[in-house]
Amino acid sequence: GEDVEQSLFLSVREGDSSVINCTYTDSSSTYLYWYKQEPGAGLQLLTYIFSNMDMKQDQRLTVLLNKKDKHLSLRIADTQTGDSAIYFCAGTNSGGYQKVTFGTGTKLQVIP
Amino acid sequence: DAEITQSPRHKITETGRQVTLACHQTWNHNNMFWYRQDLGHGLRLIHYSYGVHDTNKGEVSDGYSVSRSNTEDLPLTLESAASSQTSVYFCASSDDRGPNYGYTFGSGTRLTVV
Numbered sequence: 001g002e003d004v005e006q007s008l009f010l011s012v013r014e015g016d017s018s019v020i021n022c023t024y025t026d027s028s029s030t031y032l033y034w035y036k037q038e039p040g041a042g043l044q045l046l047t048y049i050f051s052n053m054d055m056k057q058d059q060r061l062t063v064l065l066n067k068k069d070k071h072l073s074l075r076i077a078d079t080q081t082g083d084s085a086i087y088f089c090a091g092t093n094s095g096g097y098q099k100v101t102f103g104t105g106t107k108l109q110v111i112p
Numbered sequence: 113d114a115e116i117t118q119s120p121r122h123k124i125t126e127t128g129r130q131v132t133l134a135c136h137q138t139w140n141h142n143n144m145f146w147y148r149q150d151l152g153h154g155l156r157l158i159h160y161s162y163g164v165h166d167t168n169k170g171e172v173s174d175g176y177s178v179s180r181s182n183t184e185d186l187p188l189t190l191e192s193a194a195s196s197q198t199s200v201y202f203c204a205s206s207d208d209r210g211p212n213y214g215y216t217f218g219s220g221t222r223l224t225v226v
Contacts, residue, residue, distance in 0.1 A: 004154070042217030043202070100214075
């Protein structure tokens with residue numbers, strides 16, 4: 001099955017850019033996602049990228065996809081304290097697009 | 113507004129007891145999923161359903177069961193609770209419009225087995 005790996009923790013200063021990285025194993029992943037989980041809450045979809053794209057930008061968020069290396073990243077520009085959360089990478093797998101495999105999550109701490 | 117609700121938010125139970133966690137969605141989504149969240153493991157899929165009377169096992173289904181008698185509900189039952197099932201459980205749903213819509217998650221149930 002699909003494996004999705006992320007580093008567990010990232011700390012940045014307010015106003016700096018954050019880059020959260022993810023690697024996945026299933027080359028058939030056609031959709032890749034970033035979700036955000038705030039304390040005590042469920043996950044919320046932040047953005048997604050289709051596998052035929054290299055980059056997607058949505059306001060402060062930039063998603064980069066390197067399909068050859070199976071590497072996905074999420075860049076948050078001008079990081080704010082409200083961005084402190086756990087960020088999950090996820091991808092569809094060979095089981096069909098309805099079934100998604102989630103990564104281990106990266107806890108982003110923003111220091112004022 | 114449509115929503116997905118989980119109950120209870122917190123539950124403490126004893127080893128060996130049967131426990132049922134509720135998930136109710138008003139999105140009219142066909143697809144529903146149960147995940148557990150544990151530190152260092154992220155979210156792991158327990159069971160999922162693509163419609164009424166359809167249920168499927170995920171990667172960590174041992175000790176859990178689900179049934180889908182209507183579109184709105186997918187209750188998760190722990191047949192005989194074990195300490196290894198102490199976790200935070202999330203229910204999610206999605207529709208068939210397309211993968212770009214992703215999942216909608218409930219707020220989670222924190223289960224402690226003592």
